Amino acid sequence: QEIESELRRAVAQQEFVLHFQPQIRLADDAVVGAEALLRWNHPERGLLAPAAFIDALGHSPAAAEAGQFVLASACAAAADWREKGLGALRIGVNLFPIQFHSRTLLDDVEQALARSGLDARQLELEITENIALGHGDDVLDVLKALHQQGIGLAFDDFGTGYASLSYLLRYPLTRLKIDRSFVQKITDAAAPEHAAIVQSILVMAHNIGLEVVAEGVETDRQAAFLRARGCEEAQGYHFARPLPRDAFEAYVAARL
Numbered sequence: 001q002e003i004e005s006e007l008r009r010a011v012a013q014q015e016f017v018l019h020f021q022p023q024i025r026l027a028d029d030a031v032v033g034a035e036a037l038l039r040w041n042h043p044e045r046g047l048l049a050p051a052a053f054i055d056a057l058g059h060s061p062a063a064a065e066a067g068q069f070v071l072a073s074a075c076a077a078a079a080d081w082r083e084k085g086l087g088a089l090r091i092g093v094n095l096f097p098i099q100f101h102s103r104t105l106l107d108d109v110e111q112a113l114a115r116s117g118l119d120a121r122q123l124e125l126e127i128t129e130n131i132a133l134g135h136g137d138d139v140l141d142v143l144k145a146l147h148q149q150g151i152g153l154a155f156d157d158f159g160t161g162y163a164s165l166s167y168l169l170r171y172p173l174t175r176l177k178i179d180r181s182f183v184q185k186i187t188d189a190a191a192p193e194h195a196a197i198v199q200s201i202l203v204m205a206h207n208i209g210l211e212v213v214a215e216g217v218e219t220d221r222q223a224a225f226l227r228a229r230g231c232e233e234a235q236g237y238h239f240a241r242p243l244p245r246d247a248f249e250a251y252v253a254a255r256l
């Protein structure tokens with residue numbers, strides 16, 4: 001239908017762009033990574049956030065190509081930042097479930113790394129429990145192959161889906177991303193259970209060898225709470241919104 005042909009056009013006309021949200025190491029407030037976030041530069045409707053199109057895109061045949069674009073362009077950006085002296089930043093890339101289905105994920109990743117020259121250890125793929133639940137052992141084999149190449153795997157939106165804990169044991173994860181719905185209330189005296197849950201997630205993650213990024217950090221008090229409890233990294237409006245590439249580079253350069 002209409003959205004379908006629009007999405008195909010968007011891929012063909014290169015209407016998709018990436019924004020980058022800084023990820024901050026709480027021990028010293030250094031920028032150590034970025035999450036690549038897709039935006040649609042729509043010819044009539046302007047710059048669209050994922051809420052307006054990501055579900056439609058994820059279920060569309062255009063998702064495979066959009067996913068390749070995101071991988072290629074995120075790796076190219078991170079390789080370029082290193083060249084420019086902005087550091088060997090980690091780049092986080094969100095995946096569509098269909099990227100696992102298509103069986104080309106390993107090839108797509110290999111191509112994105114080869115063309116950009118990015119070190120595999122700088123790339124971190126973000127998966128959600130939806131992806132995990134969808135496709136059983138196929139997914140596990142792909143994740144293991146990626147892990148062997150040194151590519152990181154972050155479990156995104158942790159705590160909001162199903163069966164999280166069993167996947168923690170099954171998958172070769174490197175990082176948990178605590179969903180912002182938990183982070184939002186950690187300093188809210190009226191909701192002490194939120195603080196307790198986040199604290200427990202941190203202990204559990206560290207006990208099984210995973211690092212943690214807290215998402216949606218909006219205040220200094222939230223950052224201080226997380227820092228005091230050993231949370232390695234944070235991202236959120238307190239530090240920076242997702243930024244266009246040039247603004248992201250300026251943000252990093254100002255903090256070197």
Ligand code: G
Nearest residue numbers: 036037038049050051054070094095096242
């Ligand atoms: O940028 P924003 O916070 O509005 O993103 C909303 C959601 O869209 C996030 O949950 C994120 O996982 C998803 N999203 C953003 N960019 C991408 C992308 O490049 N690929 C996939 N699969 N999902 C994305």
Ligand code: G
Nearest residue numbers: 094156157215216217218235236237238242
């Ligand atoms: O991958 P994921 O769906 O978690 O993507 C992160 C989403 O959260 C993006 O859409 C981004 O714009 C949004 N986001 C990032 N930081 C904050 C924040 O501090 N507060 C809120 N409310 N949203 C945020």
Ligand code: MN
Nearest residue numbers: 035094126156
């Ligand atoms: Mn994400």
Ligand code: NA
Nearest residue numbers: 156157179215
């Ligand atoms: Na998330």
